[in-house]
Ligand SMILES: NC(=O)C1=CN([C@@H]2O[C@H](COP(=O)(O)OP(=O)(O)OC[C@H]3O[C@@H](n4cnc5c(N)ncnc54)[C@H](O)[C@@H]3O)[C@@H](O)[C@H]2O)C=CC1
């Protein structure tokens with residue numbers, strides 16, 4: 100059986116002292132599961148101290164031995180502060196041996212490999228101590244030296260050889276007990292079993308690489324910050340935490356020199372299923388940023404970033420400027436030395452490239468190597484520049500954001516502005532300035548504006564018109580609560596409607612602007628909407644409209660639907676739609692499809708999320724049929740009651756959808772899928788109340804002929820009455836997918852027998868609600884409650900969009 104693992108990584112600052120270790124142990128206990136992998140760095144400044152010791156060892160005096168003794172004291176104190184007598188003694192005696200071992204290495208000939216061997220103790224001490232501390236807290240744990248499986252050859256930035264490392268890791272994990280395993284970060288071994296460190300920013304990289312090798316579903320990097328902010332919160336106090344960021348955007352942020360995350364850390368994500376979360380170990384409740392692999396929405400800037408110190412390399416070319424400049428840029432890219440941003444000046448045949456000071460020397464070496472091939476005649480290095488950037492998918496296509504960016508830079512000594520080819524960033528290089536005021540002003544300009552959500556409504560019948568009224572009453576409150584602008588951007592009936600992006604209110608909306616509904620034209624307009632986000636509200640019963648959902652998802656639109664067709668469509672289509680909305684970070688909300696406003700889907704989801712197991716779901720799922728059978732006592736013809744239900748807006752547009760059980764069958768399928776079952780409509784047995792003679796008629800013909808229902812209904816009623824029972828239209832599905840929908844007689848005392856007319860009742864039997872099922876009961880159809888359910892979905896969407 101495969102194991103679902105998560106990786107958690109704690110850096111040195113999270114393990115700086117005994118209190119930090121205790122905090123980390125508590126996080127591991129609360130936030131990880133058995134068999135998760137916990138990657139650790141060396142505690143506090145241990146790596147720097149070991150590097151210093153290695154340097155001191157090159158001198159003849161006693162300084163290295165003294166520094167080493169002090170470090171061993173620090174580690175011993177951690178052990179005695181954290182562990183009880185017996186386990187502490189065990190580790191202290193190991194530390195004693197290691198002290199002698201390191202001293203012996205330092206006295207010998209020091210090369211890069213035995214230097215690395217010395218460095219590796221930092222991570223090994225942390226891993227061993229944290230595993231022991233977890234065991235003391237009754238959280239079974241073991242530790243693992245990553246040199247046993249991480250294979251990499253020595254280089255400035257060693258790359259883990261995944262092909263060699265994966266089977267070694269599998270073997271190591273198979274040999275361990277099923278418990279949390281604390282793994283050393285940062286260290287590997289080469290083909291000769293010598294120690295190699297993963298170099299600059301290697302610790303976070305070792306965590307995501309480990310997750311890729313172990314096929315873990317997530318990596319959480321715990322550090323001293325809660326995640327990625329809209330700007331550096333030390334410089335911009337209004338900066339806010341981004342809860343989600345697409346991998347492409349995170350990668351762009353690291354590429355342009357942000358220190359919050361390194362490109363290397365993200366590299367394993369492209370070849371694994373993990374998502375990465377950044378969280379604060381000092382304040383786990385302060386939020387997090389999740390970096391996911393879904394397509395980024397082209398909403399423009401999410402982050403204002405800056406690099407204080409930038410060096411410009413200015414290259415002149417002898418001939419064929421554009422081709423040579425492009426070829427050289429491509430070559431630099433192949434060597435992972437592409438500039439942060441650049442500017443080609445065709446008239447002067449010069450190429451200007453921006454680098455951080457640490458990378459300039461390496462870039463120059465490569466440029467030197469290819470100078471002759473690409474006819475580079477001159478290379479000038481110019482210091483004293485800064486970089487300001489906006490990062491976010493589609494930023495260079497957002498006129499307002501571009502305008503604000505240019506406006507802020509108007510007063511600066513601007514060298515050049517460049518938009519990355521993939522439109523993920525807009526970078527400006529300016530003569531070096533104090534960046535803080537610029538950043539603050541730009542951040543304020545960009546993000547003070549409220550986000551704008553456009554709403555396009557399909558279906559203004561019974562429920563749609565009620566919702567429009569409700570929306571009009573609630574709009575101001577909703578905007579105020581969620582700090583958003585809501586715009587009614589389109590209203591359509593089955594034949595006609597129009598789109599208007601100018602901000603017309605519900606009251607001002609007029610059918611005068613309506614034109615026939617032509618889908619390609621509507622879709623084309625919607626694709627070019629001016630809002631931050633767009634939501635479609637499907638308040639129809641149209642199957643053909645539901646066929647456009649995949650396209651809505653593809654364009655990143657959100658969807659709120661009362662229409663049940665897609666939720667009850669073929670399993671493959673349903674799963675593909677779920678995936679499409681998830682891939683485009685869009686919400687598909689369908690609270691109104693079952694039980695109108697009753698919180699049925701939410702309750703099922705909450706039970707499952709909390710660890711319950713659902714055994715069955717049953718009840719009365721049709722407001723129309725509930726109303727009909729609660730009222731029906733044989734005194735009034737059944738068809739007369741049906742007519743009343745129709746006039747009250749309880750029934751489906753075609754009441755046979757209710758009577759046939761089709762509508763209930765769809766609702767049962769939607770709930771079964773919510774509960775995790777994979778099934779289709781035809782898996783649900785259905786006994787229709789509509790005789791064949793009425794099934795083929797048009798709606799109007801049916802309404803004229805529905806008295807045909809009267810006799811069989813009276814018969815069913817009397818049969819039940821003779822046994823002291825009543826008739827109810829019930830639905831039921833169990834955890835094995837056995838499902839049926841039909842008219843049944845139940846005892847007069849059964850909970851389903853005594854409802855208020857129109858009430859739905861949902862009985863959920865589960866591992867926790869076994870003897871006494873969880874009952875959700877209340878009006879399950881009708882204009883107000885259904886419009887309210889759609890509004891509740893809009894509130895959920897507003898929270899998300901905000
Ligand atoms: N009536 C109720 O209590 C509840 C209804 N629902 C669902 O709400 C939906 C709407 O129900 P009602 O408002 O009662 O129906 P309705 O028939 O009164 O209204 C639906 C409207 O949608 C329009 N329409 C059809 N195809 C369209 C298209 N392609 N584009 C634009 N408009 C289109 C129709 O012309 C009609 O005006 C249905 O799917 C129903 O199952 C859900 C829960 C409760």
Ligand SMILES: N[C@@H](CC=O)C(=O)O
Pocket residue numbers: 692694695720721722723724749750751757762879880881
């Ligand atoms: N006709 C349906 C309306 C809601 O889906 C019902 O009565 O339940």
